[in-house]
Amino acid sequence: xxxxxxxxxxxxxxxxxxxxxxxxxxxxxxxxxxxxxxxxxxxxxxxxxxxxxxxxxxxxxxxxxxxxxxxxxxxxxxxxxxxxxxxxxxxxxxxxxxxxxxxxxxxxxxxxxxxxxxxxxxxxxxxxxxxxxxxxxxxxxxxxxxxxxxxxxxxxxxxxxxxxxxxxxxxxxxxxxxxxxxxxxxxxxxxxxxxxxxxxxxxxxxxxxxxxxxxxxxxxxxxxxxxxxxxxxxxxxxxxxxxxxxxxxxxxxxxxxxxxxxxxxxxxxxxxxxxxxxxxxxxxxxxxxxxxxxxxxxxxxx
Amino acid sequence: xxxxxxxxxxxxxxxxxxxxxxxxxxxxxxxxxxxxxxxxxxxxxxxxxxxxxxxxxxxxxxxxxxxxxxxxxxxxxxxxxxxxxxxxxxxxxxxxxxxxxxxxxxxxxxxxxxxxxxxxxxxxxxxxxxxxxxxxxxxxxxxxxxxxxxxxxxxxxxxxxxxxxxxxxxxxxxxxxxxxxxxxxxxxxxxxxxxxxxxxxxxxxxxxxxxxxxxxxxxxxxxxxxxx
Numbered sequence: 001x002x003x004x005x006x007x008x009x010x011x012x013x014x015x016x017x018x019x020x021x022x023x024x025x026x027x028x029x030x031x032x033x034x035x036x037x038x039x040x041x042x043x044x045x046x047x048x049x050x051x052x053x054x055x056x057x058x059x060x061x062x063x064x065x066x067x068x069x070x071x072x073x074x075x076x077x078x079x080x081x082x083x084x085x086x087x088x089x090x091x092x093x094x095x096x097x098x099x100x101x102x103x104x105x106x107x108x109x110x111x112x113x114x115x116x117x118x119x120x121x122x123x124x125x126x127x128x129x130x131x132x133x134x135x136x137x138x139x140x141x142x143x144x145x146x147x148x149x150x151x152x153x154x155x156x157x158x159x160x161x162x163x164x165x166x167x168x169x170x171x172x173x174x175x176x177x178x179x180x181x182x183x184x185x186x187x188x189x190x191x192x193x194x195x196x197x198x199x200x201x202x203x204x205x206x207x208x209x210x211x212x213x214x215x216x217x218x219x220x221x222x223x224x225x226x227x228x229x230x231x232x233x234x235x236x237x238x239x240x241x242x243x244x245x246x247x248x249x250x251x252x253x254x255x256x257x258x259x260x261x262x263x264x265x266x267x268x269x270x271x272x273x274x275x276x277x278x279x280x281x282x283x284x285x286x287x288x289x290x291x292x293x294x295x296x297x298x299x300x301x302x
Numbered sequence: 303x304x305x306x307x308x309x310x311x312x313x314x315x316x317x318x319x320x321x322x323x324x325x326x327x328x329x330x331x332x333x334x335x336x337x338x339x340x341x342x343x344x345x346x347x348x349x350x351x352x353x354x355x356x357x358x359x360x361x362x363x364x365x366x367x368x369x370x371x372x373x374x375x376x377x378x379x380x381x382x383x384x385x386x387x388x389x390x391x392x393x394x395x396x397x398x399x400x401x402x403x404x405x406x407x408x409x410x411x412x413x414x415x416x417x418x419x420x421x422x423x424x425x426x427x428x429x430x431x432x433x434x435x436x437x438x439x440x441x442x443x444x445x446x447x448x449x450x451x452x453x454x455x456x457x458x459x460x461x462x463x464x465x466x467x468x469x470x471x472x473x474x475x476x477x478x479x480x481x482x483x484x485x486x487x488x489x490x491x492x493x494x495x496x497x498x499x500x501x502x503x504x505x506x507x508x509x510x511x512x513x514x515x516x517x518x519x520x521x522x523x524x525x526x527x528x529x530x
């Protein structure tokens with residue numbers, strides 16, 4: 001293990017993590033990998049949280065001082081589900097590793113706990129509005145009448161999605177959906193006015209921004225199966241870039257993926273979400289690896 | 303409902319509640335400043351890591367396998383080690399634990415599990431209750447729950463730290479728990495809101511103050527936006 005190495009913590013199941021490992025290898029950056037899945041099954045950790053230099057992580061017979069690294073890239077994706085008893089121990093190791101990495105004084109991309117607001121989209125939406133972003137009118141409710149009233153108030157239509165960080169496919173509200181509103185009593189849903197326009201994804205690597213414009217006929221372009229969706233580099237207006245950098249820092253993040261829509265009618269940018277652990281590999285390919293180059297430079301400079 | 307659906311519904315309910323508490327557009331008791339990570343105030347260990355990075359004096363935790371932690375703490379005062387389970391189970395004093403204890407069957411393999419152990423000078427806990435810059439210090443011991451005199455040295459010590467935390471968090475109400483390490487009182491956790499189990503311990507002090515804060519709330523929740 002070298003003192004100049006970058007520690008990469010993540011799962012081999014995660015394509016974004018694999019992409020990051022390969023990108024840093026291409027940049028000839030010295031790196032060590034801590035396999036999150038394996039650590040959570042068999043790993044150990046020992047040390048004092050008020051002295052990060054004392055924290056030692058052991059896995060597969062090798063032990064390392066976490067503080068010996070130049071910087072750390074950590075992607076804490078969910079563990080695979082298994083037997084409940086095994087899972088409790090695994091999640092325990094997961095939590096302790098998060099605590100240890102949170103306590104480090106070095107650059108951590110991103111520090112566990114930063115960007116927690118993403119666990120509640122309504123909460124984060126309120127924060128984004130506070131930071132000066134335009135946000136869609138939103139209503140989170142489990143009351144059918146409240147939902148119906150909100151939907152009717154949205155002249156350009158409404159969409160619905162999950163409140164939490166659990167992934168959901170964003171859908172437009174249809175007449176058929178109105179008949180299902182009584183089901184809300186079992187689970188609240190986040191409704192938003194529909195903004196018609198191009199999707200814009202901006203990745204912020206500390207003070208550098210990389211934009212991609214997505215054109216899709218689907219409400220949720222991630223699930224567009226028409227084969228007609230397109231992605232291309234997007235020149236970010238300076239004021240918007242500054243706001244994206246500012247909100248990323250305010251959330252305690254070094255790296256973020258910000259979802260926006262540019263309103264077709266007046267060109268306003270509506271901010272939907274700040275992802276604290278962005279799955280960026282697809283956008284990186286669109287941008288000829290510009291995101292991973294910025295990420296590599298940030299991690300290399302510590 | 304299968305496990306996946308149950309997990310989804312749980313997450314939706316939790317995030318909706320979080321919005322009510324942290325994200326409402328009207329004032330909420332215990333609301334942290336915008337940008338504060340909500341989770342760090344909910345859990346002792348995470349709370350301590352966050353507050354330590356902000357420069358506050360917090361209890362030190364040793365993390366590791368219970369077997370190795372037990373060995374490393376062999377010379378510490380007996381019975382004053384608090385163990386926090388990584389899986390979120392309730393914390394326990396180390397002296398109350400026994401891997402062979404039938405009352406803790408889930409702990410039979412505990413020696414291999416990861417834990418956080420906090421060595422304290424004694425089991426006493428000081429709690430600073432805060433409502434609108436008014437403070438009450440309570441001492442929680444094994445046997446009694448007397449309120450601490452406001453001019454005692456230990457009350458002044460924890461109140462001084464509490465005032466800095468309150469200014470940093472920007473909350474109107476909270477409970478700050480302290481434990482003693484190396485002769486100094488250090489933060490164990492910051493709890494937003496004040497846990498309900500503390501209410502009866504605070505006598506007549508807490509309720510009228512909370513009532514005053516609540517009755518000031520004349521606003522009605524409004525949906526987020528519009529921003530046009």
